[in-house]
Amino acid sequence: MTREELQSAIQDFWDEAFHCSKHEISDTSKAIALECMMDAAKQELPLTLEDLKQMEGEPVWVEASGITKYGRYAIVDSVYVEDKILYLRRDYPCIGYGELWLAYRSKPKEENT
Incomplete structure (x- = not known):
């Protein structure tokens, strides 16, 4: 949806x-x-960078936009809103957040198509 x-x-x-x-x-x-x-x-719904900024230290489900099979849980380390970067603890930074990367409070349910 x-x-x-x-x-x-x-x-x-x-x-x-x-x-x-x-x-x-x-x-x-x-x-x-x-x-x-x-x-x-x-x-x-995907979390906004502002939402993520309030969630530092908490787990989120992260996936590359459109490539759900590589999604994973990670811990929010820090967020740079102006640069659209989500930093995850012990993981790669999600550069281009909102365009290339999305994060959710939990793993999204798979849609039946």
């Missing part, structure tokens, strides 16, 4: 849940469900 598909699904839920009079769901329940959906969506 792409970022755009996730954003569209969240927007559809928002529109349906908060603007349709057919539902008898409380606003609190709707807000909780929406928050859970957004948290789940965040788990599937």
Whole structure:
């Protein structure tokens, strides 16, 4: 699922849940469900360099863009946002982050095609 598909699904839920009079769901329940959906969506999306900067010392799943079979877990060592470089502990630097490399909180689920 792409970022755009996730954003569209969240927007559809928002529109349906908060603007349709057919539902008898409380606003609190709707807000909780929406928050859970957004948290789940965040788990599937690539981390931004700003996210990674807050995760120094933590494990992430790293893979070359489009080459998932060489993905691996690594520890975030440091991040240089301006240069788009993710440094991993005892590993190669991921130069061109966001274009050539991506990192996730956990290994992405494989899509059934």
